[in-house]
Amino acid sequence: MKRGMIDFWVGLFAVAGAAALLFLALKVSSQSTLAVNQSYELVANFDNIGGLKVRAPIKSAGVVVGRVNAIELDPQRYVARVHMAMDARYQYSRDSSAEILTSGLLGEQYIGITPGADDKMLKSGDTFKITSSAIVLEQLISRFLFSKAEGGNKDSTEAGK
């Protein structure tokens, strides 16, 4: 193997490796975690976060505007406190509300933000005043079953008369 040939092949190898990395960077993945200097933090308290996970998206009108940074339990009030990293380009008024939604019936859970109408905007570290918790499917089903059972009993007593 001549030296020139080795150099040529190693060069080609480096180019191919770089191309593969570039492909993974540009075509396969996206930079979803926001850089610290381009984001600000908001907090929201929920009675129940259901299956919400760290890094879940925060959407407004269906557009991703942030990510869940951390989830913890407030030991005084026993509510879940969710820290969110918001894209600095988007500001929300103080009466905006946050709710936990599910994409599709069994899909991933995310936080949806409905903007309000107040003049003043939420600043970094502020808390959402209005929140609504996750819909827990098991509770929904059991409520549905109970109501159905009650209804069924009514039917049967009526039929017995």
Added chain:
Amino acid sequence: MVNVLVNLFSRIGAPLTRGIVKLGFACRFFIAILRHSPVSLVRFRLTMREIWFAGVLSVLIIVVSGLFVGMVLALQGYETLVRFGASSSLGVLVALSLVRELGPVVGALLFASRAGSAITAEIGLMKATEQLAAMEMMAVNPVARVVAPRFWGGVISMPLLAAMFSAMGIFGGYLIGVQLLGLDEGSFWSQMQAAVDFRLDVMNGVIKSAFFGVAVSLIAVFEGYDAPPTAEGVSGATTRTVVTSALVILALDFVLTAFMFRGV
């Protein structure tokens, strides 16, 4: 009775002690490599030849295996996903499994058996034919001249090979998913892009493969250097390189994964 016990203990203890002695030697060897590394980085042509030997010559097997692994993943994944009506997530499944796990791990396993064994055999034969001793007598340190360039050649090649493996695998998944099974091309790529995070998934995969590169290269050069200078010695060392590398890769993968993806 006491004799039997002593015998038993020594039978258990001897391989254990040997193993610990060997591990200690490997650590010392690793430090020696690092100490003698400047030569192989200053005279980069030495390392260049080893990148060619370990990296370029492994490209074919890496690319072909990556393609097939990606195609199989797509076929198998489709079977499962289509039952839940989630076949549009096929791209996500293929990309995440390749970028996070299969690219670094299978890439490293292939690298160990293709390049690692060759490095061990090469150094072992150089030792058996007294080439290393000859070098030493010419006042040239074989660790600096022979071992360190091979080590760095492997370390540099491994992440590039793993990235190629992942990229080819995703391309294979695309071929099966979009071209063969008729999934929508747009949603295949966009879902993948939305779900795969560059830093968390791609970069962690690269970091993993860098760790594997260090581990496999170290095992390969060490086994070669430590091999008894006979034909059986070298062949045994070559086998040990592949077996030890495989075990270390998988164990290391567990540890790294536990560190990187905990709680996510």
Added chain:
Amino acid sequence: MTFVMSAPLVEFRNVSFAYEEEIVLRDVSLTVARGQVVAIMGGSGSGKTTLLKLIGGQIRPDSGEVLVDGENVGNLGERDLYRLRRKLGMLFQFGALFTDLSVFDNVAFPLRERTNLPESMIRDLVLMKLQAVGLRGAARLMPAELSGGMARRVALARAIALDPRVMLYDEPFTGLDPISLATTGKLIRELNDALGTASIVVTHDVAESLALVDYIYFLADGVVVAQGSPDEVRASEHPFVRQFINAEPDGPVPFHKPAAPYAADLGLEAANG
């Protein structure tokens, strides 16, 4: 006994060495002077190769001193050892050529690694050394394309590349046909006289050595049992020397490896008793 009175280049003073429990050399003393070719003879496993490793500083003596050009090898640090090795040239048993380099690059190796000479001068030096061993025509070949004797000569050219003061030969005659053997022997003598080196030849080839060397040490079980010039050796009545020179299968070096009595091993004694 005739002693060359110039200062010895290599000197062993009461050197002992053991690999863990196994004693390899015991109280060995010998001297090699400039211009001398000295043979170390002995059966396989008599510690001959260990002797060369001690000179190169690859191992250190347990007791005694190994002096090379006045320096005590056993006390040198790594840096000094590497400096000292520049004065040594060693021919390994089967040449130990670098299989991934061409003949030219093999001979150029020590020059490129140890000197800062320009490439044009290295080229001239390499061709000179190859000319000295008669293989200038093989410069472009790879080691795999050489015969055993040619490989040995290329290795010799490589060993003398840095003009060493001491040449070490580890079994230079093993596995060579008679012609290559004679060529190698002649080269060893000529190079020694031309370069003014001190040469140590470790070998068990009696006929070739007697014709070649100035002085012979006989080594058995790590001890120098006999020594002398070739004429003295030929006339020697020492039983070990006689056995070695006449290649007798049994003698001070026993034909049988020490073992339990033959009859006992076959179980005959047990049957009798």
